[in-house]
Each structure stands twice: as C-alpha cells, then as structure tokens.
C-alpha cells in the first residue's frame with residue numbers, strides 16, 4: 001500500500017485558474033520523492049493539498065490507504081518544513097523543537113527524550129539553549145527540521161526548504177536532509193524548482209509542468225538516458 005496516493009487530483013482556484021491538472025502519483029512507504037518544475041507549475045499547490053492546507057477540487061488523496069480529502073491538517077499526522085523556518089524568536093532551540101509536542105501535551109520526560117534525539121541527529125545539541133536570532137541560517141533550518149522529526153509524522157513535506165541559504169550551505173543541507181531521511185526512513189515529498197537539488201536528492205523525481213505531471217522516474221532515467 002502506498003504511503004501517499006494521489007488519484008486524478010485537480011485544483012481549480014476560485015478565479016477559475018486550474019493549477020493542478022489530473023495528477024496521479026503513488027509514493028511508497030519510506031520513499032523520497034522530489035516534485036520539481038518551474039515556478040508557478042503547481043508544486044506548492046499539490047503539496048498543500050497533501051497536507052490539507054488547500055481544498056481538492058476533484059480526485060482523491062489517500063494517506064496510508066485512507067481517503068483524507070475532508071480531513072483537517074492536524075488530523076493527517078504529516079510534518080511540513082517551510083523555507084522561512086517559522087521559528088519562535090522568544091523560544092530557545094529546545095522549546096522551538098519541542099513546540100508541537102507541547103501542543104499535544106506530551107509528558108516532559110518524553111519531550112526531553114525526543115528533542116534530545118532529534119538534536120543529536122541534527123547536530124544541534126550544543127545550541128539547545130540559544131534563541132533563533134543567535135543561529136546561522138543552516139542551524140535555523142535544522143531546528144525547523146527538528147520540529148518535524150519530533151512529531152514522528154507519517155511523512156515529511158518540504159516546500160523549497162533551502163532557497164534562503166547560500167549555495168555552499170545549500171549543498172551541505174542537501175546532504176544532511178538525505179542522510180536524515182535515510183536514517184529515519186520517513187516517507188518524504190520535497191518540492192523544488194532547482195534541478196541540481198532534484199538530481200542529487202531523493203529516490204524518484206516527479207516533473208510537473210503547468211499543473212500536469214509530465215514524467216516520473218529516477219534521476220538516471222530522467223536526465224542521463226538519451
């Protein structure tokens with residue numbers, strides 16, 4: 001059974017603009033899929049429909065085999081990582097990572113265990129007492145990832161997470177995200193307009209153009225064969 005299954009997904013915005021046109025895609029459990037395509041092709045819209053931040057005009061969205069079209073984002077158990085990190089400036093790194101667990105009233109001991117584990121994985125252990133203002137861009141991005149990790153979600157959804165970083169840091173973070181995903185084995189959908197990112201990350205690439213899914217395959221299948 002696919003972890004995430006999109007069946008004939010269509011999105012028409014209120015003004016009639018069709019941003020996503022009949023997209024069908026199955027994402028396997030533990031798979032890392034990159035959604036790539038030029039700006040405006042509908043990547044973000046598709047990702048937002050997976051998370052539940054955007055209504056689906058027609059088609060079915062299944063998560064773990066269950067139809068979630070009508071389910072609120074909080075009931076989908078997915079973790080989204082945005083490019084602007086959305087960290088709380090007045091909270092420490094520890095509390096920023098712990099935040100989703102605090103909302104769920106997870107007991108302190110378990111919060112500590114999960115935050116410590118995520119911090120180790122992301123090399124943030126030394127920075128737990130700091131405020132976001134005292135972190136580098138890459139460290140802030142790691143905190144945002146830590147927050148996704150502690151939720152033990154069924155899938156990670158990344159929306160252009162590295163676009164605010166410089167080229168060198170982007171390269172480092174790419175490696176880090178790939179390592180983290182392999183280590184955790186969590187199903188991941190990663191949106192980018194950057195072809196290098198698409199080719200170096202992930203198991204499969206899905207190419208979107210003007211709302212239509214044009215090709216799906218490994219980097220090798222899509223970019224190296226004649």
Ligand code: ADP
Nearest residue numbers: 013015017019038039040041042043044045046
């Ligand atoms: P991408 O993430 O690939 O850049 P988006 O999914 O953000 O693309 O947008 C796809 C298309 O839908 C774009 O043409 C965009 O202008 C349009 N669009 C996005 N959000 C809305 C909205 N709320 N209302 C109308 N059109 C929108």
Ligand code: ADP
Nearest residue numbers: 092093094095098108109111112127128129130
């Ligand atoms: P208690 O047993 O009273 O929860 P802890 O020392 O475990 O005492 O933690 C107290 C609070 O301090 C925690 O709820 C958490 O918010 C925060 N905290 C715990 N460990 C760290 C840490 N390594 N860095 C920053 N804050 C922490």
